[in-house]
Each structure stands twice: as C-alpha cells, then as structure tokens.
Amino acid sequence: MDKRDMEVVCIVVPPVEQMNRVVHLATTAVASRTGLNIDQADDINTALDELFRLSISQPDNKQCFSVRYDIHNNRLEVLAERLQASIGDGSSKVSRYRRFIIEKVADRFEERTNPDGGFDVLLVKFISNNLE
Amino acid sequence: MSRDEINSLFLTYKENKDPKIKNEIVGAFMDLVYSLSRRFANRGEPLDDLVQVASIGLLKAIDRFDPERGVQFTTYAVPTIVGELRRYFRDRASTIRVPRGLRERSYMLNIAIQKFSQEYGRTPTVREIAAEVGISEEEAIEGLESNEAATVASLDMTTDEGNLSLLDMVGGEDHTLSLLDERLSLAGAMSTLDTREQNLLYLRFIEGLSQTEIADRLEISQMHVSRLLRRTLHSLRNNLTTSSREPFIS
Numbered sequence: 001m002d003k004r005d006m007e008v009v010c011i012v013v014p015p016v017e018q019m020n021r022v023v024h025l026a027t028t029a030v031a032s033r034t035g036l037n038i039d040q041a042d043d044i045n046t047a048l049d050e051l052f053r054l055s056i057s058q059p060d061n062k063q064c065f066s067v068r069y070d071i072h073n074n075r076l077e078v079l080a081e082r083l084q085a086s087i088g089d090g091s092s093k094v095s096r097y098r099r100f101i102i103e104k105v106a107d108r109f110e111e112r113t114n115p116d117g118g119f120d121v122l123l124v125k126f127i128s129n130n131l132e
Numbered sequence: 133m134s135r136d137e138i139n140s141l142f143l144t145y146k147e148n149k150d151p152k153i154k155n156e157i158v159g160a161f162m163d164l165v166y167s168l169s170r171r172f173a174n175r176g177e178p179l180d181d182l183v184q185v186a187s188i189g190l191l192k193a194i195d196r197f198d199p200e201r202g203v204q205f206t207t208y209a210v211p212t213i214v215g216e217l218r219r220y221f222r223d224r225a226s227t228i229r230v231p232r233g234l235r236e237r238s239y240m241l242n243i244a245i246q247k248f249s250q251e252y253g254r255t256p257t258v259r260e261i262a263a264e265v266g267i268s269e270e271e272a273i274e275g276l277e278s279n280e281a282a283t284v285a286s287l288d289m290t291t292d293e294g295n296l297s298l299l300d301m302v303g304g305e306d307h308t309l310s311l312l313d314e315r316l317s318l319a320g321a322m323s324t325l326d327t328r329e330q331n332l333l334y335l336r337f338i339e340g341l342s343q344t345e346i347a348d349r350l351e352i353s354q355m356h357v358s359r360l361l362r363r364t365l366h367s368l369r370n371n372l373t374t375s376s377r378e379p380f381i382s
Binding site: 021024028035038039040050097 | 254256257258276277337342343361362369372
C-alpha cells in the first residue's frame, strides 16, 4: 500500500505496566512505516517510556491515555493525550531529568493542557536525510 | 569402553530402543556431561542444575545419533549438549519467555544491523534490515522488540566473549558526567550510577552519539546499547523518584 500524504494511527493505553510493550511494538511498527531508522524508532520509544512511566506512577490512576501517530512524508508526530500528570516545569530533579531526556531524543517536543483534562505531549521526529 | 563397544551399543539401541541399553550409553558419557557443565559453572548457576540440563542434551544426542554415518558419537554429542546449556542460559536470562525462533531471529537481526552499519556507515531502517535477513517487516519488528524481553537480564552476566559482562564492555572512562549533574542540578543522582553507566549516558546525551555510533565505538551491538541504555535510564529514574520521596532533614 502506498503511503498517503498523512496517515493516522491511534491506540488507547491503560496505565498498566505490561502495556508498555504494546506501545513499543506499535511505535516501532509506525516508525518503520514512516521511514525512520532503528535508532530514531528507539528514540521515540525512549521518550514514550518516560511518558508512560509518568502516567503509571500516579497513585490510584486508572485513566487510560491515548497515543496518536501522525505519519507525514518527512516526519512522524506522536501525540500522547490525556496524561494524568505534567512532565513538570523543571523545578524538581525528576522533571528536569524527564525534560532533558525527551528534549534529547525528540526533534521537537511540546506540552500543553488538554481542555478535557490532563496534559498532552507532542513529540516530533524527522526522517533523516542520509538515505540514498 | 572402547569405540567398538560403544558403536555396538548404539547399533543395538537403534534396533530395539531398549532403555537399559540407553542407560548404559548414558553411563559411558557422564564424564563428558560433567566436563561440559563445568565450563559454564562460572555463570552463577548451580553445577547440579547444569548437569541436569547437559544430561538432557546427552539424551537427545543419543536418540538422534546414527552410528552408521561413521562419525564418533562425541563429535555429535558435544555441540548438542553445549547447545542445550546455552539455551538454558538464554531462557533464564529473560523474564519474559521468548520463543526460541524469535530469539534466533533477534540474534540474526543483531548481526545484520552491525554488518549494515559497518558497510553503509549509517543506521538501517526496519525495511532494510528485514530485506538483509530475508524476513517481513512485521517479523523484523517482532524480532527487534523481543530483544527488549531480555532487558531485565542481569547485565553482569558474562558474555560469550569471555569473562566480560555486558556492562564491562561499555568501559569505565571517567567522563564529565558531573557536567550533566550540574546542568540539571540532579544533586549527585548521577553518582548513584556506576562509571560504565555514566559513560553510556555521556556518549548518548552529551556527545549526542546515536546508538549505532555508540555500538561501533564500544564494539558491541546496537541492540546491546539499546538494552543498556534502557536499564541505565530505569535506574536513574528510580533513584530520582526514590530520593524525591525522602523526607527533608534539616
């Protein structure tokens, strides 16, 4: 099947430890479809790991969050929606660590408040130009 | 027992599958079983367990061996027994039981990634690596992700290269990771990691090397780097989370 200008894949993730692997598999598959290489796919997984850990670390949190993958010709946009906690503003060690890692592995990253509650985090990874 | 006597036992066993004959053959090769088990005894598993595993290998070798091929039984039995012992360690290492076919696929992918990176000087895509190995992209993705099932394996487990653990192979250069500690004001959280883990974080997040570049520099596979990084970040995150819950003591 030819890649269209944009394709969208969504998954809804319960905040359960074992679901991390489901997110990994989906991310690697989508990254492959986008044309990202193995390192880049792993970078997105590293960032999503941090967001996943953030979500499951909230006490008594049973709220699912969703991960939406927008596949463009030159990039992959990954939107983690309705996370039950913010990455943080950098005032704590953990939030500084988390922001640092995500900034390093994503080409662009942005956090915003979801109007229906919780937080959304957008990660962008561009396809590198080293393919012949 | 002489070679002719053993051959004669095998010929008889091949005809009638008499368990008594099989026991006799087993008895004749138990020294081999012990000898091979002892080779793996430095990996943290009790010798008795290894002998049991190796014995299973011996039994399989006995059942499959054809005395009419003109090959000595030990020539056939040794790789069978060693293979059984290696599989035992691979199974023990994973907290998630990964099917053997998937582990072998993961192994082939590992080699293909290294080869591709060396040949083309860049990281392959899943499509490229699937083509190299001759599998579908879906199978390649499954193989890459099954690698993560070994993430919680003991990274102090020795590798096939000798007595080095996976972490040893990262090296212990003392980079200025205090730079990272200061930059992020992590208040010494980095010091909870050992030097090798700090080195890995330095290469990835300060020097900005990709996993493939780190793998090339450290002469380990990209999949190893991925596993090590994941574990190191996990440790660091846990340390930070734990210390942030500690009460403030004035």
